[in-house]
Amino acid sequence: MTAKVVLITGASSGIGLATAELLHEAGFIVYGTSRRTSDAAQYKFHLIELDVNKDDSVAQAIEKVIKNEGRIDVLINNAGFAIAPAGAEESSMQQAQAIFDTNFFGAVRMTRAVLPAMRQQASGLILNISSILGLLPTPFGALYSASKHALEGYSESLDHELRSQGIRVSLIEPAYTKTSLGINLLEADAKVTVYDHIRENLHQQMIKSIQQSDEPRVVANTILTVINSRNILPRYTAGKTAKHLKNLRKFAPVKIFDKLIQRSLKI
16 A cells, blocks of 8 residues: 655644654654744755745645655644743734644645645545643633644544545643653743742643643654554544543543642642
């Protein structure tokens, strides 16, 4: 059989890089994307330029892959960013929109651009990298969580729409992962002094949690398993922590779960 062609956004580091490397090792034809490709030669897979916030950039990247390979079998929407712990009101409307532009609308833009090709070949898989925070409430991370909640609703609806055309859509939900996403966080741009103490405490908790979290390869392994699956499910957790939190959310009584959130964050 011909090797599947995979396109991964945000593949120059973190989960995207680990996934691109693993899929390349597994024999897939892998195209990773980044906004900067000056060091593309150092990667084992194809690294091409793409900005998920720009229609022209998305169209050109997808056209390039199809021109080279004739098809795209798997799209992995991984590009995204987060801000450091902060109150929901501590981000300006411009910053709030920027989060959604990349985390949600970037995935929507990529999906819309790749669907005509997948529809023509009557097959395809779209994997959206969400987060366990797309299921759980996270105080002082409201905008990031909201962008992932939006991605989850979009993905599940889209999966129902596309099944009859041979295309599936699924979600990957990791917990904290050892990536630069959690280290090189943007600061809130409209800080309120009342949150100063809790903001700093939560930032230190986050850094500690990330240092003790799964390597990106754990998420990459989950993605490989999903791609190789015959029966695609709507969502998959990646790693033990994500699975544990998902089960807590599902089975713990609301009041108990609410207290656990408050107690764990010391707020």
